[in-house]
Structures are given as structure tokens and as C-alpha cells.
Amino acid sequence: MKPAPFDLIRPTDPAAAGLALAAGDGTAKVVSGSQSLGPMLNLRLARPEQLIDVTSLPGLTAMRETATHVEIGAAVTHARIEDGECPEPIAGILHHVAGGIAYRAVRNRGTIGGSLCHADPAADWVTAMTALGASVIATGPGGAREIAMTDFMLGAYRTALATNEIVTLIRIPRHSVEARWGYYKICRKVGEFADAIGAFVADPVSRTCRVVFGATGGAPLLSAELAGHVARTGAPAEIAAVKEVLANSGQALSEIKIHQLAVAHRRSVLEALADA
Amino acid sequence: MPRRLPGAGVQRNGTLSTGIGERVQRKEDRRLLNGQAKFVGDIRLPRQWEAAFVRSPLAHGHIRAIRKPAGSESRVFTAADLSDVRPIRAESSLPSYNASDQYPLARDKVRFVGECVAICIAPTRAEAEDLAELVEVEFDPLPAVVDALKARELGAALLHEEWGNNLFLTTYFDGDIEGLRRTAPVVVEREYSTARQCMNPMEGKGTLAHWDEKAGQLVVYTSTQVPHLIRSGLSQFLGLDQGQVRVIAPDVGGGFGYKCVLQPEELSVSWVARRTGRPIRWTEDRREHLVAGANTRQHHYRISAFADERGRILGLDAEITVDVGAYSVWPFTACLEAAQAGGNLPGPYDFGTYRCRTYSVATNKPAFTPYRGVARPGVCFAMELTIDAIAHAVGREPSEIRKENLVPAAKMPYTNVTKKFYDSGDYPESVAQAERAIDLKGFRERQQAARKAGRYLGVGFSTFTEQSAHGTKVFAAWGLPLVPGYDQAMVKITPSGSVEVRSGNHSFGQGLETTLAQVASEWLTVDVERISVVMGDTGVTPYSTGAYASRGMVMSGGAVSKAAEVLAGRIRRHAAHLLQCRAEDVRLAEGKAWHGVAHVSFEDIARVWYLRPDRLPDDVETTGLEVTEGYKPDIDTGVFTYATHAAIVEVDPETGKVAIEDYFIFEDCGRRVNPLILEGQAYGGAAQGIGTALFEEVLYDGNGQPLTSTLADYILPGPAELPHFRLGHAETLSPYTRHGIKGVGEGAAIAPGGAIINAVNDALRPFGVELHSIPATPEKVLHALLRARAGQEAAE
Missing domain, CATH: 3.30.465.10 (Uridine Diphospho-n-acetylenolpyruvylglucosamine Reductase; domain 3)
Structure with a gap:
């Protein structure tokens, strides 16, 4: 080689x-x-x-x-x-x-x-x-x-x-001092490339809230809909609802991938809000 | 008070000991840990060139034409050039066996992706690879045989047309299973599978050959566990007298079985070196290893177990299919795996009715090579999951079922249903030890509480026996081309009074340099720091078939022990002359010969023999201070070590990830020559077993193309994935070996698959999920959970 x-x-x-x-x-x-x-x-x-x-x-x-x-x-x-x-x-x-x-x-x-x-x-x-x-x-x-x-x-x-x-x-x-973030990565072992990434950033001062899915097989996927849900309710959407958003995202995602992304998203939001 | 030497042992009976049983630090680690070791890749000879192979991009096909790049014809060699090399053919006398011819460079046909087609040489590896890219090979593709179960069926494409089928071997054990099927109160039926794996030693394979005109010898530096076997193999297939071949295994960075067979590359490199008169080296890279070295572990099982209402096993019916790949390796053949699987499936259990068929199936994959544990990681996984399935069927704690079915200590020695002779041990006690260490009762309470909090913990056990250091009659019964007999070793006193040990075995990480020195130290009372151990060079070491089958300490250790004992006797007689006493009154301690308080050092004794022979008595033994002895145990059937592993895991049901919370190993391998090294062997073996259980898997597409050709795709566990192993030991000495030693090198790799998957299944019981294949990757666990959930929803 x-x-x-x-x-x-x-x-x-x-x-x-x-x-x-x-x-x-x-x-x-x-x-x-x-x-x-x-x-x-x-x-x-x-x-x-x-x-x-x-x-x-x-x-x-x-x-x-x-x-x-x-x-x-x-x-x-x-x-x-x-x-x-x-x-x-x-x-x-x-x-x-x-x-x-x-x-x-x-x-x-x-x-x-x-x-x-x-x-x-x-x-x-x-x-x-x-x-x-x-x-x-x-x-x-x-x-x-x-x-x-x-x-x-x-x-x-x-x-x-x-x-x-x-x-x-x-x-x-x-971002402001009130900003929160969560970043959750699912991978086979420490140091491996991710199978799924959930990233979440919210700043009440600038009124921004971003939900991003990584390791989708393509460019990172932003979801305004899910970001809106967190901003409105102060909690992540249920797994089933997240899966539906992903299934309708237009990206070709396998059932397992959708599940992993949904879990990573939920955990990233919970992590961000844990000490809020 | 004797001086405490660096890395040396402890006081025993008032004197310093670095003998058997001491936690002596490894002699070889100083160079290995400081970058001073010398591997094949570190050797540089004058005029040396490097080799790169053109490898088959197809799993199966006829070679229509090979075109060498214009102007470089003299640096590219194909099967047509190597026409005087005999194909690698491993014969076996087993009935139904089909032998295969593997040409070191494919002739007419390729049978797996990565098979060598041409060898190219150049001053550097990069240039050799440039050249390899320019070699054009035309193929007529054939349908690839990828699935071993389908390969058994009529109408499957054939790898070796002359056989008329794809079966290297079928074996049978017969027992009255049909009667049991009608009468047994409990019947458990399961299918299991284990993935194909690569062994992944840190150092890949490497070979450097040159023709030594002065010696009239082909000298081959090669990364091998079995230098004397490779010498025989090279000689046989290159058509050279054994005297014309010298094999030197320098430092070897791991083997695990991968380096215990003759590899086609060793033949090609040797041939080209002889033809060109130039030292030629090939260094396997990781991609070559992951593609052409994907050669082990892949089994499939169909099992019916019969038990009474309490879970006592009445009988077992099994069909085992081993995916052996394209060729039969020399010298161990394609049969060893299935023969071992069929013979070892009943494992440590006491039952009387067994029926088993095994199929060793040819597929378009690299040739199966025995890997640490040989077949037993597969059979242990299948048997241990079956034990848990029986326990579940009768509603009892699996470890109770284990204890009741294991061969009890009172029945030792015990001959099992496949005629394995279990020499000693207390198998049920190993389970009891593991139960206590892992606090089974407390765990069950903790597990219930965790479930209420949405966390899923599980516990799993796995018990096995390992036939180690099996000898002449066993290998002869497998009909192999080479049968191990007496392992030989030489021990001598140098003129300085230090000790030199030579063994034809080899160390590829097991610490043999230290443990063989300890065995010599036991007899000679010389500190291991003053005992040098030379191995691996057929030019200077006595014959041994090498390091495999957990035989090193039993066989080579036994040979060193025997030679050192004889030498100790001679030293006493030499000393008796100098001390003016009778030899039987001379005692050895601290590297000196004593008569009462009078003593002579080994140096004094050696000085007289080598430098001042005028002081020798007239009737001195002329054999001197150098002894070569051969040894094999009193029985050929092997000595059986055993162990129980217990794992506690937590499964994340949302991600399918398995975290190992606790891992305990209780093992009995007879006399522990060096407990420190033995613990290292246990950690390393268990780490590889965890790779088998949770991570490692070679995948192919339908055309036999490997999908896991880099370490980004073939996942090995790293330090962060391994638990803190806890160990416990018993020391039941074998009555049949010197010092009561049993083999231990392979053992710990055997049980993790069973222990961990039993634990995962225990954790996932509330979901109605039971896994039957390894590795249990997160994706597979998740799949099973999602499927179970979908099934439940459909039912509701």
C-alpha cells in the first residue's frame, strides 16, 4: 500500500x-x-x-x-x-x-x-x-x-x-452565555467514524435553534421542524416523530440509520437541556 | 543474602529463585518495548529488492492471459515462470478427504479475491507496486461460491471440478439420537453462526529470502511460528534438499495461527530470490491481510439438544458446516477445524449420546487457517448458548444447569463421548468460583431493579475444556502430512558459567524466552538473567515442529527441563571431582555446586572443562556441558485445561450497543510457570474473544468481493472497548507432563463469545430477543430489537 x-x-x-x-x-x-x-x-x-x-x-x-x-x-x-x-x-x-x-x-x-x-x-x-x-x-x-x-x-x-x-x-x-449545545455520536467504538450524529445548538438571546443530523450519507441535514419543536416545548420530539421527519427528509436512509439518527438527536437535545 | 538481580525472582527456601512458578519479568520486553526488536521488516541485506504481488480481483475465474509490461519482463514472474515449483498440496489419510493443489502463483484458475497471480520486484515497494499495476490479466469470470451452505447443494459452481462437489471432508459421529428425539422431555433446537475473521497480528506476514552461495543454501527470514516446518515445506515444494534450506524466524510480532502454515508468498519470494540471485523481501500490508488473510472462524451449526425436566442433558445432535475457503493449507489441511469442531462440541459436559456430521466446504475465500483456540471458540459459543437455552426451557438458572451437567471431579480422569481423555480438574467448581466472584445472587436483584429503571443488564457464563499439547497419535489420526513427535532442546553451560538454551520452537509474543529460561533455572539454579534462549533459526536449533496447539511450555518446556536435568547431573559429577566428594552429595543452589559449605561456581566448573582440561579427571564424561534431549508427554492425547468465563453486560436497547461491565475468568492450566505471563495470555486471549463476540466480521458481496478491506471497515476492539478483566486460578497438575504443566496460550480466546452473548440474551429477555450469531454488532442487536418490537405491535 x-x-x-x-x-x-x-x-x-x-x-x-x-x-x-x-x-x-x-x-x-x-x-x-x-x-x-x-x-x-x-x-x-x-x-x-x-x-x-x-x-x-x-x-x-x-x-x-x-x-x-x-x-x-x-x-x-x-x-x-x-x-x-x-x-x-x-x-x-x-x-x-x-x-x-x-x-x-x-x-x-x-x-x-x-x-x-x-x-x-x-x-x-x-x-x-x-x-x-x-x-x-x-x-x-x-x-x-x-x-x-x-x-x-x-x-x-x-x-x-x-x-x-x-x-x-x-x-x-x-453565541451568548445562555446558549446550550448537545452533541451525541453513535459509533462502533471509540475513535471510529460515526454511524449517526445528533447536534443541537440553541441561543435564546439570538433566538437561534438548530437541529442537525450528521453521518446521513450526504451533507448534514438541518431540521427547522424539529428545532421548532424543541424551541416551543423545551423538550425533544418523541422518537417516532423524529423518525417520521427523517423518513420524509428526501434522503435515502435505511430503517436502522433513521433509528440511530433519531436516538442521537434525542440524546443531543436532552444533553443540551440537562443543566438548563 | 544473595543479590537480587534486575527482573529476577524471589526467595525460595532461603535462596533466590527464578525457576518455575515465579513472576519473573519478561526478558524479551526490554528490546520489544524500546523499539530494539528485529522483525523481517527491519532487516536490510546488500542488493535487496522488494516484492509486490498482482492479486486476483475476482473471486472465481479462469485466467485467459497474463501480459507483462513491455521492458519489465525480467522483473515480473508468473506461474509459467515458476513451472518447477510444486503446488502446495496437503495430504490427509482421513476418509472422504479431497486434497487441493495451490500454486504459489495461480495457474489456469483463481479461487479467491487476493490470490497471488504474479510477483513483481523493484528497488522499493512503491516501485514494485507501480510495476504490479501495469501487469494485465484477462479473466473469464465464473460464478462465485460465497455461501458454504449453498455450496453443499447439488448444482453449485465447483471450485475444484475434479472432485465433483465442494467438500474437502465430511465426518460423522453416530449415536442413537432418533430414540432420544421420541422420548426426551425437553428438546431445544437452534441454529448458530460465527463470522469469518482475520487474525490481525500487529506484524503482518513478511518474508525475505536470499541464496547464500557459500553455504549452498536458500536462507529465508520469515515471520513464522514454525521455522522447522517451513523449512520442510520450502524444501518439499521447491524441490531442494533440506540441507539446502535454512529458515530464520527473527522477532515475530504475533502469530495466533496465521503464521503456522506455509504461505504461497514464501514459496514465490524464495523462488525469485534464487532465480535472480538477489535478496527479495515481501512485507504483507494490512490490506493484503484483510483481503487475502480473511481465513478463519466461519462456522454454522444446526443443533438439537435433548434433556430431562431438570435440564440434565441426555444427548446432542449437531450438523457443523465450516466455510474453509479455496484451498487446504499445508501442513494442517482444511480438515483440522471441522475435525476439532466435531470432536470438541460436547466440551466439558458429561452425557452419553452424540451424533454429529461435519462438512468442510470449499468456497471462493482465502484458505482456512487455525486461529487461537482452533474451532473451539465456535463450538464453545454453540454449546454454551445451547446450555442457556436448555436452562431457559426448564426455567432454571443457567449456571445451575452448567454445574449439574459438567463432568464432576469425582469422575476424573474421564473419557467423554468423543473419546477425549480429560486428565484432571474440577469443572463444576470453576462455575461456582465464577458465580461467587461475580456475585450472581446480588446481580439478579440488581438486574430486577435496573429493569424497572429502564436499564438492561445481563449475566452470561461460558465453560470449556481445551485440549492442549496434543501429540503424535492425535495428529497421526488426523492423517496430516507432518506429525509432531519428540520436541528437542539443547541446554549448555558456557565457559563463563552462564547458560544457553536452544529450542526449535519459536516465540511470537508468548514470552517463551523467559519461561524456557525459568524451566532451565529450576534445575540449574542460575538466574534467568544469565540464561539466554535462542529460537527460530533452523541452522542452530534442534528440531521442533514449533508453536501451535498451546504446546510450547508442555513440549519445549518439557524438553528443556529434561535436558537441564541431565546437565545438572553432569555438573554435579564435574563438581564432585573438584570438591573431592561423591556426586550424589553435591547440591546445586544459586548457580553453584555445593558440598556442605564448600562450593564451586558454574564458572569454575566450565573453566576446567573448556579452558583447563588438564584439571579434568581421566574418566571424565566426554559429552561435556552440553545436552540435547527430546521430550513428549506420557500421553499423546493432550492435557485438558479448562475455564469458566462470566460476563455482566449492559445493553442499550436504543442503540444496540453492548457495554461489558464486569468480566471474570476462572482457569486451571496446571502448573503456572510464570503467573505474570499467564495473566497476560488471559487478557490478550479474552480481548481477541471479545473481538469475535462483538466486533470482527469479514463481509462479502454476492460476487465474493470482500467489503471489509481496511481497518475502517473491519473493526477490532481497542483498549476503550475492553473491560478490566478479573482472574482466578486453580492449579491442578497434569499427572502426565513434566512439572504438571498444561497448555494455556489459546484458552482465553475461546469463551468470550458464549459468555457475552449469553449475557446479552439474558439482558434482552424482556424484549423476547435471543441472538444466535456473532459478532453481536450494535446494528444486529438493533435489528433484532426492532424486529421483535414490530412483531409485538403486529400481534397487538
Whole structure:
């Protein structure tokens, strides 16, 4: 299991990265921590001719807090977030999600931007960032643009990025101190990809309430209907009702998957409201 | 007061001991834990190249053509090149047995995904893989045989056309079951199945071969449990004299049975190394292992058990189907699993009527290889679930049924219904010990209270006997090409007075370097720190068939013991001359020979023999301070260890997840040579058994394509999934082996499937759910629960 030959390019400014990407004309691939792409290279499932390592780009490993947002460089590792180096948009959520990603060895190298761009439906950040109402900054030859998470991930391993763009920054709105969150993951064993994720974020101050299902096989699924139910009643909907919403979601979900998602959702909401 | 050496033992009778029974720290761990071990992958020879295999993408098909990439013909080899290599063929004298021919590189036909078709060599593995991609193979696909039960039917596609069916072997035990079927008050009928698994040693297979012109030998470094067997196999199939083959097993990172057979890659790599004159290495990667090494554990059972109103077993009727895959492995054949399954299903239970048919079925999957526990994890699972089903049918506590049906201590030694000779032990007491340790009575109260709170706890027991260190007559009865006999070992005193032990067995993690040293230390009273153990190299070690069947300590330990005892006698005679006394008055202690308070050290004795022979008496024994001895136990039928495992689990009925709350093992393996190592064996075996029970499963689609070819799909338990194991021991010495030792390496992997699934079924009883197959993945548990709920709703 050794990769097919490729050239490794390590640009130091975003423009050079964009140019390299454009010059590759679809044969180049961006790499950051290499924790998803690495195995695919080894299995020869991914066969880029050039690999563009973006971890040396300026600002990509920085984290900061503005008045309204938490901003995380795309090449920040899960481990740094787990270790509390990153400001929190709501107390504890990033620390919790980061610490549940795979194993520490993976978290030491894997990055938040890499994970979002890889767009694996069962990965954590795509779901958590959707629940937090985050957006990504995509930088290309024409400059930078902001893409909301709900518009970013289009499906399994598909994003709205143009072929000559890279994600440089993740922006997460800061929530109030009254905000609550719950994140419940069902997986075979510690560190495995999720079979189902329930994510829940509610902020009474900004009057936002988001219910997100992850590991659906496609992009994370937002349910305004279920969010409305929690906001109205202060409790999660019954399992049967959640299942019905999922069955009518338009996504092809198996009976088991629907059940697992419903349970994960219910537990995420109960967790969020437990100490409310 | 003797100095306490690092890692050494304890005071015994006033002197330091690192002998049998001491918790001596493992000698090999210093290098293993500090990255200083040397595996096949660590060896680098001058001019060495790496190999990659072109493997079949089809489960079944004819090879129409193979095209080597232009310009690289001299670096790619196919069956046509290896025409002088004989196919691997494991003969057996068992009636009805069909042998198979497995060419190291497929010729004419491929029979499983991952079968080797061509070998490519290059300076690096990546380049060898680049080359392998360019080899074009044209196939005519054939229907894949994936389901062993369907493969038995008439009209199924045939793997080996010349047989006329897909059966490697059928075996029968006959008993008057029909009479019981009419008269037995209680009849329990069940179907069980166990998944196909990969053994997943941390180090995969690896082989590095080169031709040594000076020695006139093919030297093969290979990751194996059985170096002397591999030497015989390479010699036989490559057509070389045994003197022309030297096999060296360096450090081996786990084997579990995977490395106890001759692998086709070992033949191809050896052939190419000889042909090209270049050292060639192949290192199995995890994907190769998960695809081409998916070769074990898959059984199916149909069982009828007959009992009286109290749950006393009257008889058992079974049909066992083993999915053996495409070929019969050398030397253990495709038959060992089913033969063991049929013979061991009655296990530790005392009943007189048994009928069993076994089918060893050829399918388009990798060739079945015996894995830690060999067949018994399957039969134990089937039998233990049956015991609980009987208990449920008569409305009694399962552990009571167990105790009443197990062979009682008063009947020992006992010959069971399949003529297994159980040498010693108290089986019912092991259940009683487990009941107490797990507080069964208290648990039942706790379970009731938890149910009221919506939590589902369950308890399960599982008891087994394990035939270990079975010998010559047993293997001869299975008609195998190679039958183990006397295991040999050499023990000598070096000129410094330290001790060197050589054994043809091999350690792949079991701690044999330490335990064999302890056996020598027991006789010679030398601290294990001064006893070096050399294993694995056929060039320098006496013959042993190697490490399998939990035989290492019994057989090689016995051989070391015998050689060390003889050597101790010689040391006494040498010392008697130096001490001017009679040999029978010399006593060995602390690595010295004593006569009263006068003593000579081993170093003094060795110095005279090796360096100052002028001081030897004229009538000195010329055999010197080096002894090679052979050993096998007084009986060939094996010594039977036994254990009871008890598990308490909690099942989350919403997610189907099983959490193990408590796990207790009570075992009796005779004399414990090193309790520390034995505990490690128990933890490791039970961890693998938990993998079998809850996690591990090779899946195929209808075309025989494996769906679990990475560790993201084939799930192994990790530390977070394992409970804190608790252990208890009895030490019933075997009357038939040196020191009363019984085999222990495999045992703990056998029982977890039964204990855990019995516990899960106990937990899920209120839902009317009973599982019959492993692994009990959350998805399967959930499926069963959802189905039961749908059934209930339909009934309402």
C-alpha cells in the first residue's frame, strides 16, 4: 500500500497555492494533515499528480476571537482545539467535538479545514460547524469569498469550492452565555467514524435553534421542524416523530440509520437541556 | 543474602529463585518495548529488492492471459515462470478427504479475491507496486461460491471440478439420537453462526529470502511460528534438499495461527530470490491481510439438544458446516477445524449420546487457517448458548444447569463421548468460583431493579475444556502430512558459567524466552538473567515442529527441563571431582555446586572443562556441558485445561450497543510457570474473544468481493472497548507432563463469545430477543430489537 508517484508542492502564499492548483488542471490536490487523503493515496484510490501542502501558508494555523466571531485557520489541528488553544463560540463545544475525532495520533495531524474540504459525511466538523452556523472563507485567484456551511457541503465528498480555491479560514459566530449545545455520536467504538450524529445548538438571546443530523450519507441535514419543536416545548420530539421527519427528509436512509439518527438527536437535545 | 538481580525472582527456601512458578519479568520486553526488536521488516541485506504481488480481483475465474509490461519482463514472474515449483498440496489419510493443489502463483484458475497471480520486484515497494499495476490479466469470470451452505447443494459452481462437489471432508459421529428425539422431555433446537475473521497480528506476514552461495543454501527470514516446518515445506515444494534450506524466524510480532502454515508468498519470494540471485523481501500490508488473510472462524451449526425436566442433558445432535475457503493449507489441511469442531462440541459436559456430521466446504475465500483456540471458540459459543437455552426451557438458572451437567471431579480422569481423555480438574467448581466472584445472587436483584429503571443488564457464563499439547497419535489420526513427535532442546553451560538454551520452537509474543529460561533455572539454579534462549533459526536449533496447539511450555518446556536435568547431573559429577566428594552429595543452589559449605561456581566448573582440561579427571564424561534431549508427554492425547468465563453486560436497547461491565475468568492450566505471563495470555486471549463476540466480521458481496478491506471497515476492539478483566486460578497438575504443566496460550480466546452473548440474551429477555450469531454488532442487536418490537405491535 504505497502511493502512486506524485510531486509535492509547498507554497508559502495563497496566490502561489491557487496558481499551483489552477496549473494542475484537476490533477492537483490540496493536502493539510493528510489523515484522510493519506490512506486514500496509499490505497491508490486518490492519484493526484501534484499534492499541494497548504500548512505553510500564512495565517492558516492561527486562531482568534473577534467581537462577533471565532476565526480558525484552516490548517489548525484537531489536537490544538482539543487542548483548549482555541477560543470557544459556546463554552466547551469545540473542545468536546475535537476530542472525539478518531484517535490522538490522527488529531495531532488532521486539520479542521482539511476535514471540512474532504466532506466525509460521517466526519465531525461538517456537522458541528453546520450546527454552529459557521462559514468558510474560500480563497482563489479572484480573492476571497465567504460560504455558509449550509451552502458549502453539497454531498458526500462534494463541496462548493472551485477547482482553484482553497479554504483558508473558518468563521464561527459567537453565541451568548445562555446558549446550550448537545452533541451525541453513535459509533462502533471509540475513535471510529460515526454511524449517526445528533447536534443541537440553541441561543435564546439570538433566538437561534438548530437541529442537525450528521453521518446521513450526504451533507448534514438541518431540521427547522424539529428545532421548532424543541424551541416551543423545551423538550425533544418523541422518537417516532423524529423518525417520521427523517423518513420524509428526501434522503435515502435505511430503517436502522433513521433509528440511530433519531436516538442521537434525542440524546443531543436532552444533553443540551440537562443543566438548563 | 544473595543479590537480587534486575527482573529476577524471589526467595525460595532461603535462596533466590527464578525457576518455575515465579513472576519473573519478561526478558524479551526490554528490546520489544524500546523499539530494539528485529522483525523481517527491519532487516536490510546488500542488493535487496522488494516484492509486490498482482492479486486476483475476482473471486472465481479462469485466467485467459497474463501480459507483462513491455521492458519489465525480467522483473515480473508468473506461474509459467515458476513451472518447477510444486503446488502446495496437503495430504490427509482421513476418509472422504479431497486434497487441493495451490500454486504459489495461480495457474489456469483463481479461487479467491487476493490470490497471488504474479510477483513483481523493484528497488522499493512503491516501485514494485507501480510495476504490479501495469501487469494485465484477462479473466473469464465464473460464478462465485460465497455461501458454504449453498455450496453443499447439488448444482453449485465447483471450485475444484475434479472432485465433483465442494467438500474437502465430511465426518460423522453416530449415536442413537432418533430414540432420544421420541422420548426426551425437553428438546431445544437452534441454529448458530460465527463470522469469518482475520487474525490481525500487529506484524503482518513478511518474508525475505536470499541464496547464500557459500553455504549452498536458500536462507529465508520469515515471520513464522514454525521455522522447522517451513523449512520442510520450502524444501518439499521447491524441490531442494533440506540441507539446502535454512529458515530464520527473527522477532515475530504475533502469530495466533496465521503464521503456522506455509504461505504461497514464501514459496514465490524464495523462488525469485534464487532465480535472480538477489535478496527479495515481501512485507504483507494490512490490506493484503484483510483481503487475502480473511481465513478463519466461519462456522454454522444446526443443533438439537435433548434433556430431562431438570435440564440434565441426555444427548446432542449437531450438523457443523465450516466455510474453509479455496484451498487446504499445508501442513494442517482444511480438515483440522471441522475435525476439532466435531470432536470438541460436547466440551466439558458429561452425557452419553452424540451424533454429529461435519462438512468442510470449499468456497471462493482465502484458505482456512487455525486461529487461537482452533474451532473451539465456535463450538464453545454453540454449546454454551445451547446450555442457556436448555436452562431457559426448564426455567432454571443457567449456571445451575452448567454445574449439574459438567463432568464432576469425582469422575476424573474421564473419557467423554468423543473419546477425549480429560486428565484432571474440577469443572463444576470453576462455575461456582465464577458465580461467587461475580456475585450472581446480588446481580439478579440488581438486574430486577435496573429493569424497572429502564436499564438492561445481563449475566452470561461460558465453560470449556481445551485440549492442549496434543501429540503424535492425535495428529497421526488426523492423517496430516507432518506429525509432531519428540520436541528437542539443547541446554549448555558456557565457559563463563552462564547458560544457553536452544529450542526449535519459536516465540511470537508468548514470552517463551523467559519461561524456557525459568524451566532451565529450576534445575540449574542460575538466574534467568544469565540464561539466554535462542529460537527460530533452523541452522542452530534442534528440531521442533514449533508453536501451535498451546504446546510450547508442555513440549519445549518439557524438553528443556529434561535436558537441564541431565546437565545438572553432569555438573554435579564435574563438581564432585573438584570438591573431592561423591556426586550424589553435591547440591546445586544459586548457580553453584555445593558440598556442605564448600562450593564451586558454574564458572569454575566450565573453566576446567573448556579452558583447563588438564584439571579434568581421566574418566571424565566426554559429552561435556552440553545436552540435547527430546521430550513428549506420557500421553499423546493432550492435557485438558479448562475455564469458566462470566460476563455482566449492559445493553442499550436504543442503540444496540453492548457495554461489558464486569468480566471474570476462572482457569486451571496446571502448573503456572510464570503467573505474570499467564495473566497476560488471559487478557490478550479474552480481548481477541471479545473481538469475535462483538466486533470482527469479514463481509462479502454476492460476487465474493470482500467489503471489509481496511481497518475502517473491519473493526477490532481497542483498549476503550475492553473491560478490566478479573482472574482466578486453580492449579491442578497434569499427572502426565513434566512439572504438571498444561497448555494455556489459546484458552482465553475461546469463551468470550458464549459468555457475552449469553449475557446479552439474558439482558434482552424482556424484549423476547435471543441472538444466535456473532459478532453481536450494535446494528444486529438493533435489528433484532426492532424486529421483535414490530412483531409485538403486529400481534397487538
